[in-house]
Amino acid sequence: MKRLFLIEFHKLKNNRAAKILSLIYFILFSAIALFASIRFNFGSIDFRLADQGIFNFPYIWHFNAYIVAFLKLFLAVVIVSMVSSEYTNRTLKQNLIDGLSKKEFILSKFYGVLGFAIASTALLFIVSLILGLIFSDYDEVGIIFSDLEYIFAYFLKLIGFFSMCLFFGILLRRSAFALGFLFLLWIFEGIIQLFVKFQAESLEFIINFLPLQSMGNLIIEPFSRLGIIKSAATQLNSEFEKSYDVEWSAILIVLSWSFIFIFSSWKLLQKRDL
Amino acid sequence: MKTILKLRDLTKKFGSLTAVNALSFNIQKGNVYGILGPNGSGKSTTLGMVLNVVNPTSGSFEWFDGNMTTHNALKKVGAIIESPNFYPSMSAEDNLKLVCKIKEVDPSKIDHVLDIVNLKDRKKDHFKSYSLGMKQRLAIASALLNDPEILILDEPTNGLDPQGIHQIREIIKRIAADGMTILLASHLLDEVEKVCSHVIVIRNGVKLYAGPVDELNATHGFFELKSEDKEALKQLLDAHEAIESYDEEENNLIKAILSQPYEAEALNKECFENNILLTHLVKRKETLEEQFLKLTKNQ
Known part of the structure; x- marks a missing residue:
């Protein structure tokens, strides 16, 4: 495992595009935090995002995990191109001739994905922890480290999404096609959702099994929850309680998708003549 | 004599086209083999199959008496197929370091192999800045990294200028003189004639002859x-x-x-x-x- 990870790491380390994009990704990541702490002064309006309660523990885990997940698109480009460039440079062929098996090749790519996901998750944890410690109204250890399942959900979301990018890269062999396909899938899922909502409500359970939607289901949007937290003092009993928890079903579905994507990548590669 | 590679009825079909048809031959240690055949005769497909990049339709092959998986056997093989394939934005040295990681060999040999192909002073330059001749020489260096049991060269002088062809031939001759087993696929016959002791002739995927060069035509001249x-x-x-x-x-x-x-x-x-x-x-x-x-x- 170490060997395969080092092989992938060596490729990424010496690839300028991958390096720059990853750098932008991690800078943007930290910049979001900075942005939130800026105090806006428009004449009479004195506004600071950080003072709106978004950085309160444990809500911050949920909020940051949700917001930062949008940045995964940057890394998606890196992952798609690190797979498809192996085709265009024909280095995949050379890797196999040099003695890497097709399984090892896919695994080394997967370890790369794992590396990116772990690094992103660690950064999310650290940035959120620091922001929380600065701005949170609550700082008891018990509260700080509650609701950490959102961090785990974020990690899983990245694994699922990146595995999908990996698969598209292997399937289509060109980064532009793979990214285009990703976009098409997004539109396609939207159409299915609309169709199910208005035409076939009995099929609604299907929606949760769509790959992109299932990843989205891992972390429910936190904005309406912010309102609830703020108004909780005045309105003790709300009539409708929305669940913001990370659902086990969503975890299982995303895990299955990740496995399906990686396994199909391997099978696809095995069947192909290069 | 040790058998390095054994092919048994190896066949590859692309749709209705049979690129390689029930090909069988053995490669023994210490000999220099040439695979001869016109363009499109199935040479590269055959090499692709034994090198794990093309899936055989039927038949089998085994490396080193078949007691290891193909990809592990390939770590003891040095091979160049068609064009040299490396990571363009990596330096020659970094490319070779990667090959060392894949083949699980010590990177200390990098300087030595770059010396053999006269690329030592360019080792820090990006691969994409190399001329075709230099790329091909780097490919040979890469194939030599693991002290291979056999060196497989597929059209190593394709597309090179006369000087480049000469350099590659000199390198091949030097390696052959050191007693390395070589399998050289080419349609350039003088190239094969100059270095090979044995030939395998194929046409349309069918083996026409396999054996020593001098017995290919047992006439008296x-x-x-x-x-x-x-x-x-x-x-x-x-x-x-x-x-x-x-x-x-x-x-x-x-x-x-x-x-x-x-x-x-x-x-x-x-x-x-x-x-x-x-x-x-x-x-x-x-x-x-x-x-x-x-x-x-x-x-």
């Missing part, structure tokens, strides 16, 4: 003759016991094929005694090219 008195010479050849047949070639040259061993000296003497003065007399064996063309035409 032929004479090239020329004389002012052509008719008398022909009469003599007609009656001669050692001459199987003769052909008239261009420039009044007569090509007389021998049916048994016969010396040029003796023939010259006989001609002179019959008052035939030869202006040209050469005894030689057919070149690999002539043998090859004959072989691929007959079938």
